[in-house]
Amino acid sequence: MTLTALSAPIASSPHGPCAVLHVDTRDVDEQAALLTDWHQDYAQLSAGGFAGRIDEAWLDGVHLFVEATSQRLHQRGELRADRLALGLPLALPEVVQAGPARFCGRSDWQSCDGDGAGEPGAGHFCTFSGRGGFEFFTPAGLVMAGMEFDRAELARLATPEEQALIERIGQVATLHRAPHGALATLRDFVRGAFEMLAAQPQLLRNPAMRSMLRQAAQSNALELLVGAAALPPDAGQRPRALVEQARAIVDRDPEMPVTVAMLCAELQTSRRTLQAAFQQVLGLAPAAYLRATRLAGARRALREAPSVTEAAAQWGFWHFGHFAQDYRRMYGELPSQTWRRLHPGVAGPGH
Structure with a gap:
């Protein structure tokens, strides 16, 4: 900064x-x-x-x-x-x-x-x-x-x-x-x-x-x-309500990984309906939204976690290689680079 x-x-x-x-x-x-x-x-x-x-x-x-x-x-x-x-x-x-x-x-x-x-x-x-x-x-x-x-x-x-x-x-x-x-x-x-x-x-x-x-x-x-x-009320209240309900489920226990299938089951809606609602309201597929939310949580966890692996596991990333690739694709750097930047002078975290 x-x-x-x-x-x-x-x-x-x-x-x-x-x-x-x-x-x-x-x-x-x-x-x-x-x-x-x-x-x-x-x-x-x-x-x-x-x-x-x-x-x-x-x-x-x-x-x-x-x-x-x-x-x-x-x-x-x-x-x-x-x-x-x-x-x-x-x-x-x-x-x-x-x-x-x-x-x-x-x-x-x-x-x-x-x-x-x-x-x-x-x-x-x-x-x-x-x-x-x-x-x-x-x-x-x-x-x-x-x-x-x-x-x-x-x-x-x-x-x-x-x-x-x-x-x-x-x-x-x-x-x-x-x-x-x-x-x-x-x-x-x-x-x-x-x-x-x-x-x-x-x-x-x-x-x-x-x-x-x-x-x-x-x-x-x-x-x-x-x-x-x-402004007058939005048209298409149903898609927005569905997305809000889905996000409430995600926020209910932020560190518990939620899947699209879990959302569909709890909301009693089809995958196609949920997909259409997320695209209309947020311009994102529900899976992309869930992944971005978890990556953001892992990125915040790196500030306090003793290792990159613990931060990843805390947010439900169990394959470290995939996590590192997704993280670099999203943020333009590896999670280990973020960890070292946030913990200057501390020995490297490894995994």
């Missing part, structure tokens, strides 16, 4: 009153941990080495960021109850090459309305806040902008009617439709702010400049939230 402080933070922590940081990562778990207090975990779903980056600016409690990830990911997280966060894609690759984007069960990012042609995900943004946290299946090559605020402070800037709308929007993480003008304005604001701060990071140490940037972020966010209208 490479961290660059574009401006020295005023406080002792980069999460103090103000700071601007740029971080490059080559590890999906390091990437997941970058957003403070988001309690995230990422599981890689596409094969290849991972590359990620994040640019962040803290403005006295207002948090702006742009995150880029090279591979398909399954992201889960949950913010503190006093924070309200929203996000919108700055670059959303074509589904065919990169895989679908699905946020909290909705996949309407590219259902553009009006004259939003040319803007990725035009017409839609997501809110990350709310009970139960959020879940995001992201395509490879996604570049996502985010804004995070103190919920009570943002509400104080709104009228009573707007406060009720903001409160409703912030209850559950989901995808929203909004006027194209507000979305375009917010994209331009985020891009412009980070370009300015990259060129002249010292501006953030000027209280007046910082206050103006902070107020602009709050104003643009309120414009977007107030203009938002909740």
Whole structure:
């Protein structure tokens, strides 16, 4: 992980009153941990080495960021109850090459309305806040902008009617439709702010400049939230419900290997039906999803396991050669290389 402080933070922590940081990562778990207090975990779903980056600016409690990830990911997280966060894609690759984007069960990012042609995900943004946290299946090559605020402070800037709308929007993480003008304005604001701060990071140490940037972020966010209208329910509820039930079975005992046959038996459905549901909802076959989930678990286990073999066995990989091949195909390195990187100075793990 490479961290660059574009401006020295005023406080002792980069999460103090103000700071601007740029971080490059080559590890999906390091990437997941970058957003403070988001309690995230990422599981890689596409094969290849991972590359990620994040640019962040803290403005006295207002948090702006742009995150880029090279591979398909399954992201889960949950913010503190006093924070309200929203996000919108700055670059959303074509589904065919990169895989679908699905946020909290909705996949309407590219259902553009009006004259939003040319803007990725035009017409839609997501809110990350709310009970139960959020879940995001992201395509490879996604570049996502985010804004995070103190919920009570943002509400104080709104009228009573707007406060009720903001409160409703912030209850559950989901995808929203909004006027194209507000979305375009917010994209331009985020891009412009980070370009300015990259060129002249010292501006953030000027209280007046910082206050103006902070107020602009709050104003643009309120414009977007107030203009938002909740999307209608998804069509095809049955496939999504089936996938959610299957994933609940997997999550019930994460370290107990689950097979497609076991899922079909417990869900009382055919393999063909389960296959079609996973392809429609996640763009993955159920077997590929199960393998990616177990590989992600084994990768996390390597941080604490005394050997690669124990980490593999803990997640149901009993043929070490096949495990090593699948792991290298997914992450671009052997599990032994990951283990040595996570345990510098310790004798090699062998198997």
